[in-house]
Amino acid sequence: MPVLSLRPDADINREYDLEYSAGVQHELVTGVSLSGSWYRRGTYNMRRTENTLFNRSNYSIVNVVSPLDGSLIQAYNLDPSKNGQIDRVDFNSTDSNLRRLTYNGFEFGATARYRGGSLFGGWTFDRRISVHCDELENWGNLPGNSFTPATLNTNQPKSDFQYCDQSQLGMPWLHEFKLSGSYLLPWSGIQANAAFQSYAGAPLATRWSIGRTTRYAADCLGPCTPGALVIPNMTPTTYVLDLAPPGSAFYGRQNQLDVGVRKIFRIQKYQFSAQADVFNVLNVSYVKSQNVTLGSSFGQPLDVLQPRLLRLAMQMKF
Template identity: 30%
Template sequence: MLFEAGVSHLPTGSLNAPTDVADTTVPGILEVSPLTGLRNASSFLGQTTRNSPKRVEFYRGSVSYVTGSHNLKVGFTFQQQGTFVQTAHGGGWQRFFTFRGAPYRATFYMQQDQTDKANSLGIYAQEQWTLDRLTVNAGLRWDYFDTYYPTQERPTNIWVTAPFTVEGQTIATWKDFQPRIGLAYDLRGDGRTALKFSVNRYGKRNSTELSRAINPGGSNRQMNRSWFDGATSHAFGRNLPSCIGPVACVAGDGIVQGDPTNPLPNGEIVSPNTTPGFGVPVVTTFFDPEWSFGWGKRYSNWEVTGSIQQELFPGVSLDVGYFRRIWVNHNVVDNRALGTADFDVATVTVPTDSRLPDGGGGAISFYDLNPGSVRLPDDVTTSANNFGGESQTWDGIDVTLDARVENVLLQGGLSTGRASNDSCGLLSQVPESAPTGSATGDADTATIEHCSRTQNWLTQLKLMGSYTLPYDIQLAATLQNQPGPERAALAQFTAADTNLGRPLVLYPSAVQLNILEPGTFYGERFNQLDFRVTKIFNLGGTARFRAMFDLFNVLNANAVTIEDPTFGPTWLAPTAIMPGRLAKFAFQIDF
């Protein structure tokens, strides 16, 4: 019988403060193409003060009991976590964004003062039982999780002049049974052929992120408004005003003329406020108690595996396995203040281009909010099964070879798999659940046509081998062959490109859409061959000295690893390639 126990305490944290040369009296400017901090907006010269201490305490204990045919173990794990975030923003609590040098957005902030806590408990029992040629590995784990935030006060700034108290509450309590069972059967009783099968359930390891998601101490802290600094021409061009009365505008002065607390366009603020909860002393984000409390509600996945392992020759074995993962308990954020009638389907025409599949063309669509439906949000996170559900699976096949013959070692294999996701029913009933991206950066807005996606089968080959020569000289090499990067074509569309005949509400500047079907187009595969020579010197007793020479990327391959996803003249231009050939000498002493 074996008893084990342990405890750990991990206090961490970070404190970021403006540097001495940062001017905290003027708004920062961030250029997004290419991403550059022009004024008080970089990591080193920012104007934001952020204090975020964190603590994690972990306890564990177990007892094991082993007999001839049984190996029993029971135990527990318990973890406590606490996070605190306090953020203050200089520059008048605002920041400006430019695209290729032209202003396009002003973002307004309020202070964050947020404390969140979480507890996780797991109690488990597992048994390995040998019955003649059958070995059974069975286990059951009971998981308990709760997360909450204590009572705290929301501070004020120039945009929010009235403080309010956030009443503490427990926002989620989950209880789950996680079964796990594995079977291994010696088919002929000679130890050369084994059939294996397993079914396991794994729950997501949550921390304080659930509490952070709805804690009013950190919610609704940011408001984005379209702002072109009074310019009559700008990066997104067509049919977008630069100044709206009655506030007078001064073009090019770097100051926002207008009142950001006014939800309507005014002055140089040319878009309505699409985040009316900004700074409002009202809780706008909730969890559905039917989802956040109870049994079997945690986001989890089932994994089913089956394989056969065969000894081909003494020291040489082949393993072929199939794996399937099924994710369950998806959730969705439903804005109860909106219904499907509050959204319009906007359709755009895909550009024609010989570089696109079938030359481009066709149409894709996305959801945009009706102008008359901008209102205070009432967001509730609930089960996706309430709105048509979501399915997510992954299927994979592995073929693995393991050979150990005299002075030769060879290991490796072929692995292929693909992922599938279908959220069409969910998207049709909760249009606001569609991921949204900005007109800049790599994020893209989800298109209706791509709500069901099945990835190509992605196959990779990996081999590792070594050979020991006389005089304790070892030769080793590895070979990798993997798919290239997934390709996207992120194209920008303005309101004039759609069928709506009105400005876009959710995307006042422009919307960015992937006009390729996700998961179906990839760059060229890449190969990498690495080589090592090792000489071992015995120093007497157990001491050894190793001299090693490594050569990475022997063939000096230059396959592309990252491509430009922005559709335009530079689409698919390489932005990163494999590191070139590298030689390295290393030494190691073991004693």
């Protein structure tokens, strides 16, 4: 395995964010208010890692035919004489056309309070645009990277480099909803509460792990040759390729309902609080992650939402 080599450029500076926000809040009637906010954040001086022992010209472009729909996807095959040569240097990216990260978000909320009860509702929608076209190799320095350390130490191109400019992909806005409330029951001073949350699913990739001997299927789609090597004379032992652009597929929405009750009582000078909460009341088995690499285990769940959970708590103040 190649030895990890990484050093900062002498003139490297910290990344920094510039954030702008604006918000309004208005009370409609006594106890009822509405609010709205806008946020925008840009990241600058972003770090990029460059291998100083070779450059983009040492890669040859190979058109790979997607097994999903027969479309052409570009892969990058490194000159064999450069394989395993690693001298990584961190620089600041100064060209915002090639690297930038922009976030835009809107939040709206409503709050009501009346006779021992309260209710809150919120709606958030946001979008994050990432551009990382000045760095072909996968060094694991992008948010959401899921490759193992062993992969990061090799000359492995990014699986999604062909989709490096998300500003051209029509990235969708993601929506989140929240509704929560509490009410003091008219007997025994018991407070009941409930909360419902609905989150947009995380991006869902579909990847193809190509080996040196991987061949097109006999019934392959598009301009492929059945039985031919996918990447002839491939330099790395494996090449992972994203078959769908970011923003084209997501996990399902995560919906969760939680409920609870709380009772406060006193014994002499001590105050006690007894509480019972049930999380994921509907016992939803939401899939949080799954195998995204084509193969026999493709789509197999790897992590699911924690099942229904009861929590009992007691607090004493003195």
